[in-house]
Amino acid sequence: MSHPAPVTPAAPSRWFHLSLTKQILLGLVIGIVLGWWMSTLPTASRTGLDEWLGLIRDIFLHLVKAMIAPLIFASVVQGFAGTGDMKKAWRIGWKSLLYFEVVTTLALVVGLLVVNVAQPGAGVTLPAAAGSTAGLAKPQTLVEIILHMFTTSVIDSMAKNDVLQIVIFAVLFAVAVIAAGEAGKPVLQFFGSLTQVMFKFAGIIMKFAPFGVGAAIALTVGHQGLGSLLALGKLVFTLYGALVIFVVFVFGLVIWVTKVPLKAFAKAVREPFTLAFTTANSEAALPKAFENMEKVGVPRGIVGFVLPAGYSFNLDGSTLHLAVASVFVAQAAETTTGIHFSIEQQITMLLMLMLTSKGVAAVPRASFVVLVAALESFKLPLAGAFLILGVDALLDMARTSVNVMGNCLASVVVARWEGEFDDAKAAAFAAEKNGDE
Numbered sequence: 001m002s003h004p005a006p007v008t009p010a011a012p013s014r015w016f017h018l019s020l021t022k023q024i025l026l027g028l029v030i031g032i033v034l035g036w037w038m039s040t041l042p043t044a045s046r047t048g049l050d051e052w053l054g055l056i057r058d059i060f061l062h063l064v065k066a067m068i069a070p071l072i073f074a075s076v077v078q079g080f081a082g083t084g085d086m087k088k089a090w091r092i093g094w095k096s097l098l099y100f101e102v103v104t105t106l107a108l109v110v111g112l113l114v115v116n117v118a119q120p121g122a123g124v125t126l127p128a129a130a131g132s133t134a135g136l137a138k139p140q141t142l143v144e145i146i147l148h149m150f151t152t153s154v155i156d157s158m159a160k161n162d163v164l165q166i167v168i169f170a171v172l173f174a175v176a177v178i179a180a181g182e183a184g185k186p187v188l189q190f191f192g193s194l195t196q197v198m199f200k201f202a203g204i205i206m207k208f209a210p211f212g213v214g215a216a217i218a219l220t221v222g223h224q225g226l227g228s229l230l231a232l233g234k235l236v237f238t239l240y241g242a243l244v245i246f247v248v249f250v251f252g253l254v255i256w257v258t259k260v261p262l263k264a265f266a267k268a269v270r271e272p273f274t275l276a277f278t279t280a281n282s283e284a285a286l287p288k289a290f291e292n293m294e295k296v297g298v299p300r301g302i303v304g305f306v307l308p309a310g311y312s313f314n315l316d317g318s319t320l321h322l323a324v325a326s327v328f329v330a331q332a333a334e335t336t337t338g339i340h341f342s343i344e345q346q347i348t349m350l351l352m353l354m355l356t357s358k359g360v361a362a363v364p365r366a367s368f369v370v371l372v373a374a375l376e377s378f379k380l381p382l383a384g385a386f387l388i389l390g391v392d393a394l395l396d397m398a399r400t401s402v403n404v405m406g407n408c409l410a411s412v413v414v415a416r417w418e419g420e421f422d423d424a425k426a427a428a429f430a431a432e433k434n435g436d437e
Helices: 020-039 043-083 086-118 142-148 154-160 163-179 181-206 209-224 230-257 262-279 282-295 300-313 316-337 343-362 366-377 383-417 423-431
Strands: none
Touching: 020 043, 020 209, 020 262, 043 154, 043 163, 043 181, 043 209, 043 262, 043 282, 043 300, 086 163, 086 230, 086 300, 086 316, 086 343, 086 383, 154 163, 163 181, 163 300, 181 282, 209 262, 230 316, 230 383, 262 282, 262 383, 262 423, 282 300, 282 383, 300 383, 316 343, 316 366, 316 383, 343 366, 366 383
16 A cells, blocks of 8 residues: 655754845845944944944945956847847937936926925035145036047947947947848857856856845944934935935836836846945946846837937936035025025026036046036035035935936836737746746
8 A cells, every 4th residue: 555755844944045035125125234343333433333344345346347347248139139120229329318308407407396396405504615626627528528438449439338338339239230141140140149158257246245245344333423413404305305206207207108117127127225224336226227228128229229328318316416515505605604606596596517427427426526617606605515425325325326227217118119028028027926026
């Protein structure tokens, strides 16, 4: 008589079976608690922890940066050359740039309105002197921005992770692959394979994201402290409030008009958004954004162009931050000196920021440099910019995550505009129970 096989109980779920999003959030919570504890320690006692946490954070960011250039280059070439249509490539380009300009202009408008209503700089007295701006790069002129787009060495561009130069070269290279006909097919096949390998590579690196995120947030909280930011708390809340208004009303309007499937998009963007917020680094979120935008129904050719190009031309969060920060300094300057900065002057300054912020990705200490240039141009005290540096880590987390969300949305909008967004794929992605694991 045969006996039934014993039933093996299901193995208990382990921590590493959590989805990546949950792992990152767990790392975030642990990092905040660790950072709060570190902030209570004497500086001498914290040195060793700072060093090791900085090592963990930097290893993760270095690994992410190492994959950026080959991933972008391979994706753009494979995506564009795979269509075999040069006209389509140029069409995607001008549609993307038009969308970028409209949305970043709206970001400036929202920032201007909110900062004038909230008045975060009213009552803030600026110190008599500020740190030196010596050694800071100057924002590029329009001519310099255009010239900078065209590299003299793509190897050098990859070594520097200059995203815009890589994209422009990759688009021209893809055009050459199309023009080569049969001779270009092995090249196209190679880049298709390289793209798949880089996505697998990104998946391996993302397994370390919870540790990198936890270390990064612990360092931020450990140095800033949870209670040491009250003096500039109103500025922080003003920026966060303005970004929330921008996301709800501007992004919400775009989603409604272009019929973006909200559930699928929210699911696709939550991991890139979380990575960008916790690391304050757009590059950390780029590989996951590439992968998820494809999963949600955006063709690879559009993802490959729109996301990297957005790093220079569609910095919605950074643009809104510049509007809020510049007017904050003007308000603080009025408190200190009694000189009023009129709404006409504010609008003029924002028009200048609209141009100078386009070159922000190629400038070290990006937003800070552009802000300093604007303040100098309008004879506003630079002490205001250095005051903002005290909470810049918190501001950077918010503006970077909105930058990433805006670029993800832009890829969906351009795909919809081209009539190539795959609604069935988006619906299937939204319905996946464990699609983000």
